[in-house]
Every structure is written in structure tokens, then in C-alpha cells.
Amino acid sequence: MIDRAGEKIESIVPHEGPGVRINARPADGFLPDEPRGILQCENVDVYYGSFRAVTGVDLKFGLHEITALIGPSGCGKSTLLRSLNRMNDLVDGARVEGRVLFDGEDIYGSKVDAIEVRRRIGMVFQKPNPFPKSIYDNIAYGPRVTGMRVDSMDDLVEEALTKAALWGEVKDKLKQSAYSLSGGQQQRLCIARTIAVKPDVILMDEPCSALDPIATVRIEDLMHELRREYTIVIVTHNMQQAARVADRTAFFTAFADEGTGDRTGVLVEFGKTTQIFEHPTDQRTEDYISGRFG
């Protein structure tokens, strides 16, 4: 299979084949039974005004692991993701109860600067959202606005693009508009942009839902690469994707409030991806995984 740049994509092969292929952690990557939680939710509720979108979430996102949040539409998985780096602060009326600990510190603490939280915990969005600037300036923007000390911006841009597996495709056109790139390249540019400010955690909100299958595979491969240095949390609608990329999976669903009819999301089950997909303990998880609802 040939992509835009005429480069052969070898990595697509292992992903082919029938059924759900479950991510095999590389031989050197030992996955402990309990995640070493660098980011942790303790009894988290997220509200929009008086509407409770998610309730009672206890989760640990393990260091240098990929955690997938899956579940049917409206189960609050994106809402929860956006509360992990205080992106929800920007929504009028949104508030979080409970604690979100980043390296042991509550990111909603009174002395915490949300700006710094967002630099340390980056985010990649559903739709590729490059800035209307050159490829170079897209990467350099983050380091510039956060006032990072940079010896050579050129080196930093190259490093970020290389890590995002985009350098080879764009190194000769760094001054061109980011909009000249394909959708998949734009999304890798957005990942490179996030990497450039040297975060610890990268949150991904359905990063492949606007991309074609080949671009999706490239992003998934990239996630496997990035896991060596970053902790990744990904929301996905695509169960196969969760199975392919995630070390651990959290399954959410929604229940309707009897009085108001509002639907509130809850965490049903959390565990290693192999366990969630092969031996789910909760009937709802099993129904969802086997395609009986959602």
C-alpha cells in the first residue's frame, strides 16, 4: 500500500486479519497488574451547570502506558478526558468535584495554574486543528507562548516532527501552510505540536475519527512509539482501535436519572485490555464488546 508521499507502509500488515486483534505489549514492556498512576481520578464528578455528565470515576492512568476510554455515545468519556487537563474550565458552568491527581498533586487545587496544567498535560483533538500558519510556526507556537528556553528552535521543530513521524514528509516545506497537508499529516502535525512543549501526558479525543484507515494506522503506530516517553489517554468510539493500541481499557456507560431523565456516565470496568476484551467481568461490558448494544 502506498501513501501520499509514495512511501511504503509496512506496518499496516500486522493489523490485517479477521476479528479483533489485541495489542501485544512488546517483549521488553512488562505491564504491571496495577498501573503506576501518574494521573489519577478520585471519585470524580463532572457537571455542566446542574447537569451531571459523569459521576464517581476512580481511575489510574499508568506511566508510559496507553489507556483507552471506550463506551457508547453520551457516556461522558470525552467530558472526563477534557477535565483531565482543565480544558473544561473554558466551558461556562462546567465544574469538577472529586480530585484529579497529577503526580500526586490535585490539578484543581486552589494554587494550581491551569495554564501550566495544560502544558504538562497536552491534548490532541478529534478534528485535526492546525493553526492557519506555516508548518514550522505551528510547532514553534507552543514553545514561544509558554516561554520555553530553547537553544535552537530549528532543532526543536525537527525533533518534534521526527517524533511524530512527519519529518521526512515535510522537511522540505516547513514554510508552507499547514493546510497544504493531508488530514492524516495534519493530525500528526498536531501531535508534533503537542510534543514540542514537552508534556508528560497526551490526551487524545478520538484522534482518528476524521481520518481514513491508512492514516489511522499511522497514528496508531505513532502512539506505540510515543508510549516510550509519554503517558497517553485516548477516547475512542472504535473498539478495535482500543484493542489494537491500549494497554488498559476503561469501559463507560450511561444511566438515566429516574427523576430528570438526564443521562449520567459511569465507569463500569477498568483493567488490562486483554482482560476487558477476553474476560470482562461485567455483563454490560460483555454486551458492548460483543456488539449487543452501543
Next chain:
Amino acid sequence: MRTLGGTIDGAIRPERPLASGTNGERRPAPLTFLVLLWLSLVVAFGVLVTLIVTIIIDGQGQFTGRLLSEYPASSPDRAGARPAILGSAWVIATTAIMTIPLGIAAAVHLEEFADKRNWFNRMIELNVQNLAAVPSIVYGLLALAFLSLLGVRDKNIVIGGALALSLLILPVIIIATREALRAVPTEIREGSLALGATQWQTTWRQTLPSAVPGIATGSILALSRALGEAAPLLVLGALVFVSFDPSGILSGYTTLPIQIFNWTGRPQEGFHQLAAATSVLLLGVLVLMNGLAIYIRNRFQKRW
């Protein structure tokens, strides 16, 4: 009838044949509606063309270099609109300098920073919408009252007129700027904030630059509205007979619409022709400004 492929018996219920030789869009009801739409267009366009053609015919005799270079005079053969042209330029430039930064700042606050659920902000928003529809003479009276409070005796000065016109177009610029800001996708703001940029940096480096074409277009259209206004300036006692060039923001002035108003009121036919010629000039400037606005919009429009 010729069949191109095979037909399947009984697969389709026989109703009207597809090739009936009629056109459903040409039945009486849709056709009447279409004709009415066309008539509306003809009436609207016809009135405009008549108006423009009439003033061009009326004014053609006076449309000479003298119109641009001479001062008003007691005889139409020696009179020109030079002070009015310069006066309009002074007033509009002063208005632009006073209004555009203020309007953009107000819009940025309302759109990017204000909590839209707060009743006070919602009230301001509603009132800005309403202010855009207030008759211009009311703004003239407001400016008059304001200048009186400040104890300004001669209110027919450039800055006074600019104040009235600024009040008039401020809501228009705020609304246009808000529209332009709203057209910048939320994803761009979120992308910036997610990298650790502050709201201020995001507004200054992403949202505002992307909204500049829309802001420029809206501002030019608002200024062209101000350029055509006479009423608020007349309330402030703008001079109708000016035989000197305005020299600063405290100088007396007249503008094109006021000059037209003045000449139209004279009994001599020659002044009516001068008024028509000046109208053509004003119209030409307005067309140029609106053309510039359209050019900016098309040239710099972003497709997200």
C-alpha cells in the same frame, strides 16, 4: 417507447410515466411564485437604476474639476465642494481612529472573555443589538448633550461630528467584529490553549489575526454608513457654508451630505445640478469603499 435495458414485470407499480413530456417545476403555482420573485427584483433594481441615472443626468453639467478644487460661492458657476470633501475625509478618519479600536476591544471582551450566562453580559449584548437600530439623529442629540456637559461652545468641530458618528457606528463595528470572531473555529482556540497558551495569547495570536478580514470588512461598511450621514451633524450645528479647508480636529467643517443638503435647498437650478454632481461623487466614494470591503473579504477569506 424505447427501453434501454430489461424491465422487470411487477417490480414497479405503474403510475405516471417518467417521460410524461411535462415539467413539474412549470405548474401554475411554482411558476406564479417565480414570476413574483422576479417582479420584486425588477422593482427594487428599477428604482435604484432610475435614481442613479437621474442624478447622473442632472449633475453631468457640473461634474468638473471645479467641483473638487473650488470653495462654495454665491454663484453656482463658481462653486465647488472642496471643503466638504476635505471635511468628510477629516471626520471619517477621526471617527475611524476613535471607533475601531474601541469597537474591537468591546467585541473581544464580549466574545472571548465575558461569561455568557451572566445576566449583566447578556443585557449588554442585547442592548448593543438594539443600539445598532437607533435612528442616527438620536446619536446627534447624545453627542450634543455630551459636548454641552463638557462646556464646548462651538460644537460644529471635527471632533464633535466624529463623536456623534462614532456613537452611531460603534454598535455596528462591535457586532461585525463579534461575527468575525465567532467565525474562527473553537478548535483553533482549544488547540492553542491545550499547548499552555493563556486566553490572552490565544486571542492576540490566533483568534484576532484570523478575524482581521471580517473586522476590516465590517469596519469599512460601518464607516461608509457614517460617510453618508447628515442628520447627527446638522443637530450639532455643522456649517452649511464653509469657505475654508478644515485644519485639525478642532476646526469647523462641512461634509458632503451637508453640502448636498445645502445646495438642494437653494432656489437656483445651477445649485441643484451641483448637488446632483456631489451626490454622484459621494456615491462613487461609497461604491469604492464597499468594493474594497468585498475585495478584502474575498481575498483573505479563510476556509477552515
